[in-house]
Amino acid sequence: MTVRQFTREEVSQKNSKTETVFIIDNVVYDVTKFLDEHPGGHEVLVNVAGKDASEDFDDVGHSLDAKELMQKYVVGEVVESERVKVQKRTMSWEDSKLDNEPSFTSSWKFPVLLGVVVTVLYTYLFG
Template sequence: MTDKEEVKLFTREELKTRNTREDAVMVIHNGVYNVTNFLDEHPGGEEVLLEQAGKDATEPFEDVSHSSDARSLMKKYKIGELVEADRTPTKGAYAPDWNNDQPQEQGNAWSSWLTPLLLGIAATFLYRYLFA
């Protein structure tokens, strides 16, 4: 599948029954993969794939820590994606949660110029007190 083709959308419900040797489809990171023709070739064996067929295999897939070769190979079997409502928000190492980091950085930025500001105000009063 190339980027230019329109992405086909699936629901988790309709994938549940696609769990046979003749039609093995699974979800990995919200992508939908038809691994029917890959069963024989999978270095990890067809059993593990059939066990996950019809389900979300993201966790077992990541537990094995597949190589980058495996990750680029899987593109070949991608047939679409989950509909928006059925997606799992991606989090953790594979999609850093930038939103979570930003307020913390802003907090640091705020406190990092609050101290000089207070020192400045204190110096102003000290100056006035000494020389007024």
């Protein structure tokens, strides 16, 4: 079975309360029937209707349950030529782990230096 293909232009027309359709990660969802059931309220959904809601959806940090539920509302996908690369989103602590250099205070250098300074001071003052 081939999945129905939508252009972004087509989706952008479906942006009302009577037809609420948006795109998340190149997949097209029709949530018209879900508006009143959405725990986050109908307004946020209507606000992103016709648009690419990938970021908004992700910003909320939807649960796995929500991600399963959304399968029910899939109506198609974005035509191949208009797909965007799906962002692999990482948790912020994973991002910071990828930073090349640890900050000075969190590396081993800081405690070592502190130890040296204290030792020198101690012998100088009390030696």
